[in-house]
Amino acid sequence: MKNKDFKENDRLIWLFTEKLGKISVVVQGAKKAKSKNMSLTLPFCYGEFVVFKGKSMYTLNEGEIEESFQSLLTDLDTLTYASYLNELVEISMVEEESNKELFKDLIITYYLIRNKVGDLESLIRAFEVKLLRHTGYGLNLENCCQCGKKINTSNLISIQYFGVICSECNRSSAYILSFAAVNTLKYLIKIPLENVYKIAISKEVKEELESLLSIFISQSYSKKPNSLEFIKLLRSDKNE
Numbered sequence: 404m405k406n407k408d409f410k411e412n413d414r415l416i417w418l419f420t421e422k423l424g425k426i427s428v429v430v431q432g433a434k435k436a437k438s439k440n441m442s443l444t445l446p447f448c449y450g451e452f453v454v455f456k457g458k459s460m461y462t463l464n465e466g467e468i469e470e471s472f473q474s475l476l477t478d479l480d481t482l483t484y485a486s487y488l489n490e491l492v493e494i495s496m497v498e499e500e501s502n503k504e505l506f507k508d509l510i511i512t513y514y515l516i517r518n519k520v521g522d523l524e525s526l527i528r529a530f531e532v533k534l535l536r537h538t539g540y541g542l543n544l545e546n547c548c549q550c551g552k553k554i555n556t557s558n559l560i561s562i563q564y565f566g567v568i569c570s571e572c573n574r575s576s577a578y579i580l581s582f583a584a585v586n587t588l589k590y591l592i593k594i595p596l597e598n599v600y601k602i603a604i605s606k607e608v609k610e611e612l613e614s615l616l617s618i619f620i621s622q623s624y625s626k627k628p629n630s631l632e633f634i635k636l637l638r639s640d641k642n643e
């Protein structure tokens with residue numbers, strides 16, 4: 404890269420910040436041995452970072468790690484799932500657009516994974532639901548997405564309009580969920596991430612929600628997350 408802001412030992416990373424949203428940052432001297440900034444470039448590091456806006460990009464000069472979350476790296480499961488969270492943030496956010504709710508939910512999910520609160524799959528599904536909502540693609544299971552009528556129960560989902568379809572509207576292209584999956588989805592929309600561990604979700608429902616949410620995610624954002632494939636691989640290994 405030829406850029407005045409960028410020198411040989413520098414490293415380019417992206418940070419997800421509370422105030423500035425996702426930003427590309429040059430970390431000065433990060434590649435040098437014994438650099439004080441090296442640790443700041445580790446994945447999942449949460450802390451206070453001081454950045455300056457240069458001509459074309461931000462530069463990170465110093466920072467203080469509040470919680471490094473490096474224990475997430477010591478287990479293949481937690482590493483894979485936490486990396487998937489990062490990838491979701493990366494593909495769903497445009498640069499320099501603050502999203503405080505998503506920021507908060509990401510940090511909460513890191514803590515919950517690290518402290519092993521609830522099972523990973525349920526947490527990830529809940530995070531996906533929150534991510535969709537925080538980025539303007541929230542699911543509406545209370546009203547028909549076509550006519551707006553209040554709905555008590557419907558298991559027909561419109562992929563196009565992010566919600567349920569009532570019995571009087573056109574259901575030809577509906578995606579069919581089990582009623583158990585609809586109810587679980589309603590819970591995940593409503594409850595905070597900290598409470599996800601309180602609900603028991605069956606393996607079948609988790610699979611249904613995974614398929615549905617992955618459709619919403621790949622149609623909403625610019626890229627499809629790659630780490631999802633790796634998660635599937637990891638799981639099939641265990642089931643053998």
Ligand SMILES: [Zn+2]
Binds near residue numbers: 548549551572
């Ligand atoms: Zn309707």
